[in-house]
Amino acid sequence: MKFEFVFLAILLRTVTASKWHVYPDPEYKVMACKAGLESVAAWCSGTSKSFKCACKNKPALGSWLNCVYNQTTKHDVFAAESQVIKYCDQVNVTLTHEKLKDAYANATNYLVDVSKDESFNKTKPINYPITFSKKAKKAYKGYYIGYKHRFGNVTTSHYLGIASLSMWGALLVIASALHWIGKLVPSAKKSLTGGLFNNYRKSIALAPTFSKTHLQASEKPWANGYFPTRFESIVLIIHFIYCVVACSVIGFTYTEGDKVFKNYMAGTSRYYGDRAGIILSYQLPLLFLFAGRNNFLQWMTGWQYNRFVTFHKWLARIIMMEVLIHSFAFVAQSDALGKTHSRLQAEYYRHGIVATVAGCLILPLAAYIVRKFAYEIFLFVHIVLVVMFTWTAYVHAESQHYENFYWACCGVWIFDRLVRFIRACVFGIRTAKATFLVDEATIKLTVPCSSYMKPFPGAHVFVQFLTPTTFWQSHPFTIVSSITDENHFHLYCKVKNGITKKLLQKFQATEGSEVNVKVLVEGFYGQQSPYHHYDKAVLIAGGNGISGPFSHALKLATSDSKTETKLFWQVREYSVLNWFGEELMQLKNTRVQPVIYVSNPNSTFDSVHYNSPSSSSSDNSDSDSGEKNTSSGEKTKDANDSHSSMLDKFGFIEFHQGRLNATEVVASEIRESVGSVAFGACGHPAMVDEVRVAVKNNLSGSSKRIEYFEEMQSW
Incomplete structure (x- = not known):
């Protein structure tokens, strides 16, 4: 059982990380009746948003019930009474449906229409129930609309957050199903050829976002490591469009007469703020999960770590946009309500500001140019800022009972670190x-x-x-x-x-x-690419990228696999045979055919050594010119003899002078293959991109299954 399976429980826990209350329509009416009547008359001294007075004061309770019964249908009466009982229970007042009916019947005998009493003063507490007058009806309607818009928006926001998480879940489930079908039933995957499948793979699955550039983007100092593939870009664009629509279009509006938010700015800014804050809360655990090394989703989907890192980086940018929407919306609302000063005194509000600033600093300080030229600074600052963001956002969210989302984030992060620690200790x-x-x-x-x-x-x-x-x-x-x-x-x-x-x-x-x-x-x-499922494997490496392709080639050579295997290696000097010769000798007399391209054909097999930068040819300064020429001639002869000897030793290797043309190699190997063929590449980003594009371009019209495995990890 893999460690990563535990992450599944954590992710599922995220879906129910925050229990929010879904308001039924009778509850809106119960709340609106209470607020509407209290805006018309007072039964207790002072003002309070609690239900203490409405439940404990008999005239207030009778007035409240009179409104509730007038605004609910027979079908909703029981539900409305249940809401009254629930609110009164919160202030330690125990009521039943029978007691409510008795209280209402008693109140109807003493109802007073205060709109006809010229001496009535709504600021002074009264000791009698009042009728549901025209003024009370207007106040009720304003509160009903306000509550329904405010809390209805919260409910819609939760559903949209769950939908966002579900879309990612659906994508991962589909990817996992395809991966395991291909792994458990290789023939099924190999049969997926022809126009429809090849066109999809050519246009989306294997294609870089822009023409030929994928990993090669890492060579550009302004780039963010590398450009996503077209598949990754489509996923991210769909997610981005969804977030834009969800945060700004769906499900809320402001209506004049709203008594909860008495002006347009106060209402709409709250709607935008709640919407963005709730949706980003659902997405945050994914952000932590995608960045983890022990991400069980890699095992499920077969995707490489760098794909999840790509999703992590772009998801972080989208979430940060939502954080800014949330923050600026509440700044606008504070101003509209005249509460800027009072909210700045509140701990939750100040922590929210710190979280926003920390999040804004994370993005530029995690840019590729920082990671490339100051990795140590990036790593330290990134960890510090992420911890600061998580903690301050947790304190901020706890005030609104959204803290469980941050516990989910911490759970994923802590578990990943724990497994990393265990792995390191075992080693x-x-x-x-x-x-x-x-x-x-x-x-x-x-x-x-x-x-x-x-x-x-x-x-x-x-x-x-x-x-x-x-x-x-x-x-x-x-x-x-x-x-x-x-x-x-x-x-x-x-x-x-x-x-x-x-x-x-x-x-x-x-x-x-x-x-x-x-x-x-x-x-x-990592995972072992399944080259053994194909009739032919073509592994292409450049320079130090030989490690992965060679390991796969050796595995194929020493196993029962009947896969025809070719190992192409682009190097600068013949001297690589000095430090990798023992490995290459293992391929002698096997089904693996090594092919080496040497870009500097004039090089020789010098022994592996270390040259100190301070060393020079000054040792010959005391010798005359004749001695120098003799020495030089002997060295040249020895080098040529060594060169010939080494070529004989590695006679099973096919050597070519010049640079490897990946486009020609891919086309040639596909043409010569009698069945399915799998390509793997690791080396310089430009070469790996060339292999990817060459495989993509050769899919058209091919009846063979042509696969590509990117052995290069880059993030």
Whole structure:
């Protein structure tokens, strides 16, 4: 049983996270009668919104019942009486239907029409029941309309919030059903070919939102990581349109004569504020769930983590729009009611302001350019602001009895962190061996496995480097199992800014090719793509992206699968065979055909080593020119001999000079395939996008099932 199943209970709990009261029409009439009569006459000193006076004062109760019986039909009388009993019970007055009828009958003997009494003063308490006069009827109508609009809008808002959550639920259920049908009955999925299915996949499922750009957008500093796929964009656009319509169009209006909100601004601003606040409350738990690493929905739907992160980011933007609508609506209402100063003194109102400010700061400080160039700052600030937002929003919402939504958010977040902690503890602190691969500007980490958790093709882990300044950071890497030792796995980390740059500086300080570093590993995450269900698998990798595709290829090579497999790898130098040669040798004499494209054909098989930036050729400065030429000639000869020897050793690999043309490879492999074919890609974003688009473009007119699995994780 997976940890992630527990999330299902949390999500279902969200649907009923807040119990709101649905007002039936008789209740509106009961409330309007009480408020309308109290606006005409007083039976108790002082003013109060409670039902204490109306229930305990006999003349007030009689007047109230006279109005209720006059405004309800015979069909609604019992329901109206039940509402009166409920309200009186709240102020510790026990009534029954018989007692109400007796109180009404008694009151009818003493009813006074105060509109005919010129000496009547409505501010002075009276001790007799009054008739339901014309003035009282007008007040009643104003309150009836006001209550129905206000609380009816709340009810509608809850239904719209549930509908929003249900749409996401329906999408996830459909995606899960399709995923598991394909997983349990592979032949069913492979049979979905032809015009209708291929056109859908070509136009929506596999298509980037804009022409060819998906992952490649991450190369643009202004982009938000990458552009969503067209499918993701359609889902988000539909959700956005729904939220716009739900928050601004459906179900509320202001009517002149409203006695609850006595001017247009006070009424409509409250309607907008309640609507946006309630709808966003239903969506918030999804925001936390989609961002979690232990999201059970990944297992259900088969979607990658980066898809849920995409939904998380855009859902956050939409929710923040709703937060702003809610906040500005109540600012406008406070002004319209003249309550700005008094509300600023209220704790719930001030916490709401802080929550809004925290939410507004989260979005720009989570932009891709911040994550890329200042990840540590982003991570720390993001956690602090999210905690601040959640806490202050909880205090704000608690005043209106919406706090359970925030408990649901906390439950999802805490559970995800708990499972992450357990995963890390099971793995334990490990000593990883780090090797610097000069030609690839890459650090190779060799990490001992946990005896309880074993790697699998396509898996990735999150690593915390236990140094004083980086121990709290968690970085994702795709893994490849060690060939020489099944109790170890490798990570290939491209040297960039941040932790990899600090590791490089550690190499420079020691002037060695290897260093040991303490790490805490959290994993394994991800799912194994089902290439074995297809007649042919074509795995395309670029540079350090070889880890995932190679793991899948090796799994196919060592299993009973009859899948024809090709592994394409785009590299810069032949020297990659020095640090990945042992892995590639495992594919010799198997059904896997490795094909390597070398963009720098003049490179040689230099041994793996670390070059200190301070090293130079100054060692030859004392030699004469003849010695230098002899040395150079010998080195060239040795290099050529080494090159030929290595090519012989890797004779089972098909080498090509130049760059891999993914478009041509995809078209050729589909053309040569006698059955279904699955493509997988991991490497430079531009290359992965090219593979995706090439697969998409070759769907037209094909009778074969052509699948695409994106092995690259990017967020």
